[in-house]
Amino acid sequence: MNADPSYELSFEPLLPQLLLERALASHAGRVAVIDGDSRFTYAEFAARCRDLAAALAGPVTPVAVLCPNTHETLEAHFGVPMSGRALVTINTRLTGTEIAYILEHSEASTLIAHNDFRDAVTAATADIPADVEIVWVGSEDYERFIGEGHRNPLPTLTDERALLSISYTSGTTGRPKGVMYHNRGAYLQALSMVGHFGLSPATKYLWTLPMFHCNGWTFPWAVTAAGGTHVCLSKVDADEAWRLIDEEGVTHLCGAPTVLSMLAYAKASDDIAARRADQPLIRIGTGGAPPSPTLLERMRRLGFDVTHFYGLTETYGPGMICDWPPEWDVLDSAEQARLRARQGVPTMISTRARVITADGDAPADGWTVGEIAFRGNGVMLGYFKDPEGTSAAAPDGWFRSGDLGVMHADGFIELRDRSKDVIISGGENISSVEVEQAIAAHPAVLEVAVIGVPDARWGEVPAAYVTLHEGSIATAEEVIAHVRYRLAGFKTPKQVYFGQLPHTSTGKIQKFALRERAWAEESSRIRS
Incomplete structure (x- = not known):
C-alpha cells in the first residue's frame, strides 16, 4: 500500500470492467444488449457478468471463449476479468488442431464454447493432455453455470498493468503468437474509441466485427463506457445486418473492407437506405487497406460515414486513424480518395x-x-x-x-x-509459413512458396507456387483439399501454380519475384 495520503485520493487503477460499473450507476434501466429476442438492461447485464465472474473465480488459469458475437461473449469480456483470470478469445473459423494448440499454449483450464462448434471442440480436447472444463453456450449449460448460486469471492484487483487477455495472431513462424493485453492499455484504448468514433448513450453498435479479433478492437468496453447499446450479430449476413440497421436504429459498426462491400451491394441496401434518408449518417470503422473510392462513394450514398483505422493485434486493433479534418471536405473527390488512402x-x-x-x-x-x-x-x-x-x-x-x-x-x-510473410484476407491474418508447411506435407511436393495475391472481394488471398518431386503428380484441387483438411478454410490457397520457383544464389526462394509478378498491375500492395 502506498503511504502517500494523496495516493488513495487521486489514483484508481484503470481496469476495463470498471467501465461497466459506471454504466450501471448511470444507465441501469436502459438497454445494454440486444441479441435476437433477448434484451438486457445494464442492471441485468451487470448482474449476469457478476454471476459469471463468481462461477469462474478461484483458479488463476485463463478462460478461453469460442463463441460468435453473442451476449455470452460480451459477458465474458467483463465477467472473466472480474474473476481475476485472463480472457482468451478464439477465432471461430479455426480447426480442432488449431484450437488445441491455443488451449494448450495459453494454459486455459475453462472453455466457454458455443454448440455450433462442438465438433471442433471435441477434436481439440482430444489432442491435449490437460483436462479442460467446458461450458456450452446455446444450451441450458451456460445458464446453469452462471445461475447455480456460486458465491466464490471475487479478488480485489489493483494492478492496471496485469494480464487482461491473450489474443492469438498468425506469426511468421507458422505458429500463432499469444499477444498479451494489459488492463491499462485496454481501458485507454476503449476511451480512445469512444472519442474517435463519437460513441454516446444514443449509440446502437452493431457487432459486424468479430469479438474474437483483438477483443473486438476493445469495443465491448468502449460501447459500455459510453452507455450505448450492443446489437449482437452472430455471423455477418448482409440482409440481417440491414434489417437490424433499419429496425434497431443502428448508429455505429466496424468491419473489414469486405464487410463494407457486402453491405454496399446487398439486395436490401437501396430500399432501407431510402427509408433512412433523413437519418444521421451511420459511422462505420474499417481497418487494413483503404476502401476503394467507388466503394466509399457507394457507402456515402447509402448513408454511411467511413472512418479508416490501421493497426495490428499487438496494438489492440486500431493504432492509427485517418483523422479527417473538416478542411478536406471541400476537396474534389479524387483528392479526397488520395488522402483517404493514408x-x-x-x-x-x-x-x-x-x-x-x-x-x-x-x-x-x-x-x-x-x-x-x-x-x-x-x-x-x-x-x-x-x-x-x-x-x-x-x-x-x-x-x-x-x-x-x-x-x-x-x-x-x-x-x-x-515486410512480414502475413497475408491479410478479408480482415483475417494468414501466416504464409503455416500454409507452406501444410502444403509441404503433401508427398508429391518438393518445395512451395505462398504469397498473397490480389482479389476483388477479399483484398488478397493465398496463392501457392509449387514444385513437385520428379515423377510425382498432383492437381491444384488435391493440394487445396490437402490444406483444407489441416487448416481453417480461409487459409487454403485459392490458386495453385506448378513449376520451378525462382531462387537466390544461396538457394532461398525469391518470394519478392513472385509478388512482383502477381502485383504488377496493382498500384499498391496494401489492397482492400
Whole structure:
C-alpha cells in the first residue's frame, strides 16, 4: 500500500470492467444488449457478468471463449476479468488442431464454447493432455453455470498493468503468437474509441466485427463506457445486418473492407437506405487497406460515414486513424480518395508513430520508405511465453509492425508494402509459413512458396507456387483439399501454380519475384 495520503485520493487503477460499473450507476434501466429476442438492461447485464465472474473465480488459469458475437461473449469480456483470470478469445473459423494448440499454449483450464462448434471442440480436447472444463453456450449449460448460486469471492484487483487477455495472431513462424493485453492499455484504448468514433448513450453498435479479433478492437468496453447499446450479430449476413440497421436504429459498426462491400451491394441496401434518408449518417470503422473510392462513394450514398483505422493485434486493433479534418471536405473527390488512402496518425492515447529506416527516422517527405513502429499505452505487454519473440518485435522499445510506409509532411503515415510473410484476407491474418508447411506435407511436393495475391472481394488471398518431386503428380484441387483438411478454410490457397520457383544464389526462394509478378498491375500492395 502506498503511504502517500494523496495516493488513495487521486489514483484508481484503470481496469476495463470498471467501465461497466459506471454504466450501471448511470444507465441501469436502459438497454445494454440486444441479441435476437433477448434484451438486457445494464442492471441485468451487470448482474449476469457478476454471476459469471463468481462461477469462474478461484483458479488463476485463463478462460478461453469460442463463441460468435453473442451476449455470452460480451459477458465474458467483463465477467472473466472480474474473476481475476485472463480472457482468451478464439477465432471461430479455426480447426480442432488449431484450437488445441491455443488451449494448450495459453494454459486455459475453462472453455466457454458455443454448440455450433462442438465438433471442433471435441477434436481439440482430444489432442491435449490437460483436462479442460467446458461450458456450452446455446444450451441450458451456460445458464446453469452462471445461475447455480456460486458465491466464490471475487479478488480485489489493483494492478492496471496485469494480464487482461491473450489474443492469438498468425506469426511468421507458422505458429500463432499469444499477444498479451494489459488492463491499462485496454481501458485507454476503449476511451480512445469512444472519442474517435463519437460513441454516446444514443449509440446502437452493431457487432459486424468479430469479438474474437483483438477483443473486438476493445469495443465491448468502449460501447459500455459510453452507455450505448450492443446489437449482437452472430455471423455477418448482409440482409440481417440491414434489417437490424433499419429496425434497431443502428448508429455505429466496424468491419473489414469486405464487410463494407457486402453491405454496399446487398439486395436490401437501396430500399432501407431510402427509408433512412433523413437519418444521421451511420459511422462505420474499417481497418487494413483503404476502401476503394467507388466503394466509399457507394457507402456515402447509402448513408454511411467511413472512418479508416490501421493497426495490428499487438496494438489492440486500431493504432492509427485517418483523422479527417473538416478542411478536406471541400476537396474534389479524387483528392479526397488520395488522402483517404493514408493510414493516418496515432490514436489519442498513443505516442507518435515512427517510420524507421536503416539510417534512423525517415524524413517526412512522403517518399522515403521505412518500417512503421509504435510504443506507448496502446501496445501489448509482449508475446505470451515468448520473450525472444517479444525482444525481436521490439528491439529498442519500439514495436516493429512489419509494415512499410512513408511519413507525409502533415504527419500522416501511408502504407506502401508489408515486410512480414502475413497475408491479410478479408480482415483475417494468414501466416504464409503455416500454409507452406501444410502444403509441404503433401508427398508429391518438393518445395512451395505462398504469397498473397490480389482479389476483388477479399483484398488478397493465398496463392501457392509449387514444385513437385520428379515423377510425382498432383492437381491444384488435391493440394487445396490437402490444406483444407489441416487448416481453417480461409487459409487454403485459392490458386495453385506448378513449376520451378525462382531462387537466390544461396538457394532461398525469391518470394519478392513472385509478388512482383502477381502485383504488377496493382498500384499498391496494401489492397482492400
